[in-house]
Each structure stands twice: as C-alpha cells, then as structure tokens.
Amino acid sequence: MKTLSAIVVAVALTAMVVPNLSAAARGKAAPKSSQETLQEQQELIIRECKLDEEQQKTLKEKFKLKQEALEAWDKENGEKLKAAEEASKAARKGADDAAKKKANSDLKELEAKRTQATAEADKAIQAVLSEEQKIVIAGVELAQTTLARYKRMNLTDDQTAKIKSACQIAARDLAAVQGDDKKSKQAHATIQKSLKWAIDNVILTLEQRSTITTRPARK
Numbered sequence: 001m002k003t004l005s006a007i008v009v010a011v012a013l014t015a016m017v018v019p020n021l022s023a024a025a026r027g028k029a030a031p032k033s034s035q036e037t038l039q040e041q042q043e044l045i046i047r048e049c050k051l052d053e054e055q056q057k058t059l060k061e062k063f064k065l066k067q068e069a070l071e072a073w074d075k076e077n078g079e080k081l082k083a084a085e086e087a088s089k090a091a092r093k094g095a096d097d098a099a100k101k102k103a104n105s106d107l108k109e110l111e112a113k114r115t116q117a118t119a120e121a122d123k124a125i126q127a128v129l130s131e132e133q134k135i136v137i138a139g140v141e142l143a144q145t146t147l148a149r150y151k152r153m154n155l156t157d158d159q160t161a162k163i164k165s166a167c168q169i170a171a172r173d174l175a176a177v178q179g180d181d182k183k184s185k186q187a188h189a190t191i192q193k194s195l196k197w198a199i200d201n202v203i204l205t206l207e208q209r210s211t212i213t214t215r216p217a218r219k
Contacts, residue, residue, distance in 0.1 A: 034070050038063055045125075048140055049133040059128045066121035073117040081110045131175075139164075139171035150199070153208045162203050170195040 032040075042063045046056055074081075084107040091103035126134060143164045147155070150163070170191055177187045200209060 034074070035067060038067050038070075044140065045129070045133075045137055049129060049136055051128075051133075055128055059125065062121060062124040062128060065124065066118050069118045069121050070114075073114055077110065077114070081107075081114065084110050135172050135175045136168075138175060139168035142171050142174075143167035146195070146199070150204075153204065153211070155208075159203050163199055166195055166198055166203070 042059060045051065045059060049055075051059060084103070088103040088107040091100045094100070129137070146167055147160065147163060153159075155163070173191045174188060177184050177191070200212065204212075
C-alpha cells in the first residue's frame with residue numbers, strides 16, 4: 001500500500017484547492033437544529049459534488065424524507081434523549097464510575113436509535129451519488145472530523161489546506177478497501193494511522209507537535 005508515501009508527497013509539495021469546511025470544524029459553533037444541520041449537509045453535497053439539476057431535485061426529496069423521519073423520532077423520543085444527555089452530563093461531574101458508565105450507555109443507546117431512524121433515508125441519499133461523488137464527500141467529512149481534533153493547534157490556512165488534501169487521498173484509499181473482515185479492518189486502521197503520521201510529522205510544526213498528548217482511553 002502506497003498510502004503513506006502518497007499523502008506525504010501531496011502535503012509536502014503543495015496544497016490542493018479543496019472545499020471550505022463548516023464552522024464546526026474550525027471552532028466551537030452554536031448548537032443547530034436538525035433542520036439547519038440537514039440543510040447544511042444538503043448544500044455541502046450539492047456544492048462539492050457539483051450535482052446536476054436532476055440529482056439536486058432527487059437529493060432534496062431524499063433529505064426531506066430524512067427530515068420527516070427525524071421529526072417523527074424526536075416527537076416521540078426527544079424528551080427522553082434530552083433527559084439522557086443531562087443525566088450523562090451530571091454523571092461525568094461525579095465520582096461514581098458505575099453511574100457514569102450507565103448514563104453514557106443509556107445516552108449512546110438512544111443516539112444509536114435516532115441514527116437508525118434515518119438509516120433508509122441515508123441509503124437513499126447515498127444512492128443519488130456516483131462512486132466518485134461519494135469519495136469526494138467522504139473526504140470532506142474525514143477532513144471535518146480530522147481538523148476538529150487539531151483545532152487547538154492554531155493551524156495556518158496552508159496547513160488546513162494540506163490536511164484537507166491528505167484527507168481526500170485517505171478517503172480514496174479507504175473506499176478502495178472492500179469487505180468487513182479482519183484484513184479489511186486492518187487496512188482501514190493502516191490508512192488512518194498513515195494519515196495521522198503525515199499530519200503529525202509533515203504538516204505540523206515542531207512546536208505544534210510538542211503539544212500533542214495521548215488521551216487516556218474512554219472507559
């Protein structure tokens with residue numbers, strides 16, 4: 001696999017012109033409603049994938065179905081989710097590990113069920129896109145989550161652009177890995193490690209690198 005060398009070459013030579021990310025990836029943003037979040041996702045896909053008119057029409061229909069599914073779930077379970085979030089927040093401030101574990105488990109269970117409520121709509125949204133468009137969006141989403149991890153590094157615009165470029169390469173490599181067996185999972189892990197290595201050792205400055213700390217595993 002040439003993932004590591006490809007990423008290093010890409011970020012060392014020049015930064016590609018890649019999509020601007022949401023404010024959430026560059027700093028803490030105010031909470032948004034599900035409708036606002038879905039609208040942003042829809043606009044992101046249309047913009048970055050350069051969808052034609054027919055694709056845009058179909059995509060908007062699928063996002064409408066997803067919004068309706070979310071609204072139905074929230075109407076029935078919204079109060080339970082809010083209570084679980086508050087319980088988890090309160091538990092984290094305490095010293096009872098068992099209470100923390102239970103509160104976190106209860107919250108994750110509800111969040112998983114909320115995600116499952118839109119599973120069919122999500123599949124329909126993905127079906128609108130070509131394989132190449134799916135990779136483009138996967139790269140943008142990977143860049144969003146990756147940049148969020150480095151938001152305290154005070155990255156320069158050049159560093160940010162190089163990280164986006166590296167994420168596009170990594171997303172393409174990840175898409176090429178088929179299956180869900182042990183070998184495939186190892187390949188995914190290798191690509192993720194290569195991406196992190198390239199960012200930490202090629203893109204970040206020595207001073208930025210020195211601030212990286214290993215976080216303890218979540219219990």
